[in-house]
Amino acid sequence: MNNVKWLENAVFYEIYPQSFNDTNGDGIGDFQGIIEKLDYIKELGCNAIWMNPCYDSPFLDAGYDVRDYYKAAPRYGTNDDLRRLFDEMHRRDMHILLDLVPGHTSWEHEWFKASCKGERNEYTDRYIWTDNTWEAPEGMNALIGLAERVGACGVNFFSHQPALNYGYYKPKPDKPWQQPMDAPGPKATLEAMKDIMRFWLKLGCDGFRVDMAHSLVKNDEDSKGTIALWQNVREFLDKEFPDAAMVSEWGEPDKSLQGGFHMDFLLHFGPSHYNDLFRCDKPFFGGEGDASEFVAKYLENRKKSGGKGLMCIPSGNHDMYRLAKYIHGDGLRISFAFLLSMPGAPFIYYGDEIGMRYVEGLYSVEGGYERTGSRSPMQWDSSENAGFSNAPADKLYIKLDPSDDRPTAEAAMADSGSLWHEIQRQTAVRMAHPALQSYGDIDFVYCEKDKYPLAYLRTGDNEKILVILNPSAKTVEFPFGGSLGEAVYRYGAMAAQSGGTVTVPAYSAGYYKV
Numbered sequence: 273m274n275n276v277k278w279l280e281n282a283v284f285y286e287i288y289p290q291s292f293n294d295t296n297g298d299g300i301g302d303f304q305g306i307i308e309k310l311d312y313i314k315e316l317g318c319n320a321i322w323m324n325p326c327y328d329s330p331f332l333d334a335g336y337d338v339r340d341y342y343k344a345a346p347r348y349g350t351n352d353d354l355r356r357l358f359d360e361m362h363r364r365d366m367h368i369l370l371d372l373v374p375g376h377t378s379w380e381h382e383w384f385k386a387s388c389k390g391e392r393n394e395y396t397d398r399y400i401w402t403d404n405t406w407e408a409p410e411g412m413n414a415l416i417g418l419a420e421r422v423g424a425c426g427v428n429f430f431s432h433q434p435a436l437n438y439g440y441y442k443p444k445p446d447k448p449w450q451q452p453m454d455a456p457g458p459k460a461t462l463e464a465m466k467d468i469m470r471f472w473l474k475l476g477c478d479g480f481r482v483d484m485a486h487s488l489v490k491n492d493e494d495s496k497g498t499i500a501l502w503q504n505v506r507e508f509l510d511k512e513f514p515d516a517a518m519v520s521e522w523g524e525p526d527k528s529l530q531g532g533f534h535m536d537f538l539l540h541f542g543p544s545h546y547n548d549l550f551r552c553d554k555p556f557f558g559g560e561g562d563a564s565e566f567v568a569k570y571l572e573n574r575k576k577s578g579g580k581g582l583m584c585i586p587s588g589n590h591d592m593y594r595l596a597k598y599i600h601g602d603g604l605r606i607s608f609a610f611l612l613s614m615p616g617a618p619f620i621y622y623g624d625e626i627g628m629r630y631v632e633g634l635y636s637v638e639g640g641y642e643r644t645g646s647r648s649p650m651q652w653d654s655s656e657n658a659g660f661s662n663a664p665a666d667k668l669y670i671k672l673d674p675s676d677d678r679p680t681a682e683a684a685m686a687d688s689g690s691l692w693h694e695i696q697r698q699t700a701v702r703m704a705h706p707a708l709q710s711y712g713d714i715d716f717v718y719c720e721k722d723k724y725p726l727a728y729l730r731t732g733d734n735e736k737i738l739v740i741l742n743p744s745a746k747t748v749e750f751p752f753g754g755s756l757g758e759a760v761y762r763y764g765a766m767a768a769q770s771g772g773t774v775t776v777p778a779y780s781a782g783y784y785k786v
C-alpha cells in the first residue's frame with residue numbers, strides 16, 4: 273500500500289454541505305457556496321476537505337440514504353459543478369474526500385426497488401433478505417411488508433436504509449438466505465461499489481471517508497470478513513488509483529489499517545475514551561477531568577496497529593454535540609493545540625473554528641434528531657441570516673443559532689485574539705514541523721490519572737517537539753529529564769524548567785523544541 277503523500281501534512285475541514293453557504297437563495301448550501309469559501313478555509317490553515325454525502329437522495333438521513341450514487345444532489349449542483357469544486361481545490365493545492373456510503377442505500381434506490389420484485393433479477397441478492405417475511409435478520413431491524421417477494425430486508429440504521437449484501441462471514445447452515453462472501457450476490461455488490469469509487473476518482477476526487485466501514489460483512493465478530501473485503505478494495509485501489517486516500521469510520525485502527533485504510537477515526541462511540549477529553553461531565557479540556565484512560569487506549573491502539581496508529585481525532589462532526597457545548601474560552605484554544613499536534617490528520621468540523629454553539633431545542637431535520645443542533649448554518653457575518661443565505665429566515669435548512677452574541681467568522685477574523693486566529697497559528701506551526709504531522713512519532717511524557725498537564729513528545733525528521741497542555745486553572749508541574757528549548761508555539765504563559773521539573777502555568781499550551 274502506498275503512503276499517500278498529501279496525507280502527511282493534511283489538515284481537514286469537514287463540510288456539511290447543506291449548512292455551509294447558500295448561493296442561490298434556496299436556503300440550502302451548495303457546491304458554488306463551497307467554492308466561494310475555499311480561500312477562507314485555506315486561510316484558516318486547512319488544506320483538505322471531507323464533505324458529507326452530496327449524492328442524489330430523499331434526504332431522510334441527510335444524504336446517508338443514497339438514491340443514486342452517480343449523481344450529485346440537484347440541490348447542491350450538477351456533477352459538473354462538483355468537478356469544478358475538485359478543480360478549484362486542486363488549483364489551491366487542496367484535496368477532497370467524498371463520503372462513501374457502502375453499507376446501505378435509500379429505500380428509493382433503483383437497486384432496492386428491483387430487489388423487492390417477486391421475479392428473480394440482477395438485484396434480488398443486492399440486499400440482505402431473509403426467506404420469511406416475519407423473520408428479521410438476527411441483530412438487525414428490518415423492513416417488512418413493502419415487497420412482492422417473501423422475506424424481511426435488514427436495515428443498517430434508519431428503517432429507510434436497507435443493508436447491502438456483502439455476505440456473511442459465517443453463514444448458518446439452517447439459514448440458507450445468509451450468503452457467503454464469495455457468493456455471486458455479495459461479490460456483485462462489492463464490484464458495484466468499486467465502480468462507484470472509480471467513477472468519482474476519475475472525476476477528480478482524492479479519496480473517501482467511508483461511512484460505517486466496519487459494518488459491511490455480517491456475523492463477523494472479529495471483523496475478519498470485513499477486513500478481507502477492504503483488502504480486496506485495497507488491491508483494486510493499488511492497481512488503479514494508488515493515490516486515493518481512504519479514511520474509515522471504524523474506530524478500531526488495528527482492524528481498519530489491516531484492511532488497507534490509511535487512517536481511521538477516533539470517535540464518540542466505541543472504546544476510545546475520546547469523550548473523556550471533550551464531551552462528558554468533566555472533560556479533560558474543560559479543566560477538571562482525566563485524560564489517562566484515553567491515553568492508555570490510544571497507546572494500545574497504536575501498538576496493535578504496528579506503531580502506525582494513524583488515528584484522526586476530530587474537533588467534532590455532524591453526529592455529535594458541538595465542542596463548544598462543553599468547552600469554552602481558553603479550553604477551546606488548548607483543545608485545538610492538542611488536536612493540531614497529534615499524529616493522524618486532524619479534522620476541524622465547520623464552525624468549530626469560531627466556537628459555534630450547539631443550538632438547543634430544534635426539531636429534527638433530515639433525520640438529525642439530537643444531531644440537528646450541531647448542523648445549523650455556518651455563521652459568516654452580521655448580515656441577514658448570518659450571511660449564510662438570502663432566503664427568508666423560515667426557509668433556511670435548519671434554524672440559525674438565535675443568540676445575539678452568536679460568533680461569526682467575520683468578527684473572529686477581525687480579532688487577533690480569537691480562537692480562529694489561534695487555530696491559524698497552530699495549523700501554520702504544524703505545517704512547518706513534520707514532527708507534529710500525521711506520521712511523526714508520539715511518546716507520552718506525562719499523563720497521570722486526574723492530573724494536569726498532558727505532555728507528549730512528537731518526533732520526526734530529526735526534530736523533537738514537546739507538547740505541554742494545561743487547560744486547568746492551576747499551575748502544575750511534571751518531571752522531565754530533557755531540556756526545554758525554544759517554543760515554536762505558545763498560548764498563555766511560558767513553561768519554565770528548573771532541574772528535572774517543568775512548571776506549567778494555568779491555561780497554557782506550548783510546543784517546545786527539546
Ligand code: GLC
Nearest residue numbers: 333336373429483484590591
Ligand atoms: C454514519 C454517519 C451518520 C449516518 C449513519 C448512517 O455514522 O456519520 O451521519 O446517519 O452513518 O449512514
Ligand code: CA
Nearest residue numbers: 294296300302
Ligand atoms: Ca442553495
